[in-house]
Amino acid sequence: MMNVSFSNKSQSKTDSAFFYILLKMKNIWIENKGENWICVDQAMASALDRHYTQRVYKVGLMGNSAISSTLIELPKPVRFIGAIKNMVHLKSNT
Numbered sequence: 001m002m003n004v005s006f007s008n009k010s011q012s013k014t015d016s017a018f019f020y021i022l023l024k025m026k027n028i029w030i031e032n033k034g035e036n037w038i039c040v041d042q043a044m045a046s047a048l049d050r051h052y053t054q055r056v057y058k059v060g061l062m063g064n065s066a067i068s069s070t071l072i073e074l075p076k077p078v079r080f081i082g083a084i085k086n087m088v089h090l091k092s093n094t
Contacts, residue, residue, distance in 0.1 A: 002027045002038060009045070020045040028056070036060060041081075054080040 004025045012020040022045050029037040035058060042053035056072040074080055 007045070022048070034060075050081075 002025055006023040006025075008018060008021050012018045021042060023040065023042045025038055025040050027037065028039045029035070038057045038059060040053065040055040040057065042055075043050065044052070054074055054077045056074060058068075058070040058072060060068050062068045
């Protein structure tokens, strides 16, 4: 089960070419056995109410050694800002 948060705070403090970004990743739709779905929510730390990336990935195996990753385009992605906190919202609106 994936439930990950990432921040580049230290990098943004030492390199002005980088904005301070927060990224959260969480497994969703875990009831779909044999499939791995990951919700990604990304925002600038200074604008957490205005996330600029909401993505859903389907990740799986191709054969014995290759990994596939499919990006699922969300319709009107602004509706899903913060949906990673409430998976019921994500499921009912996709």
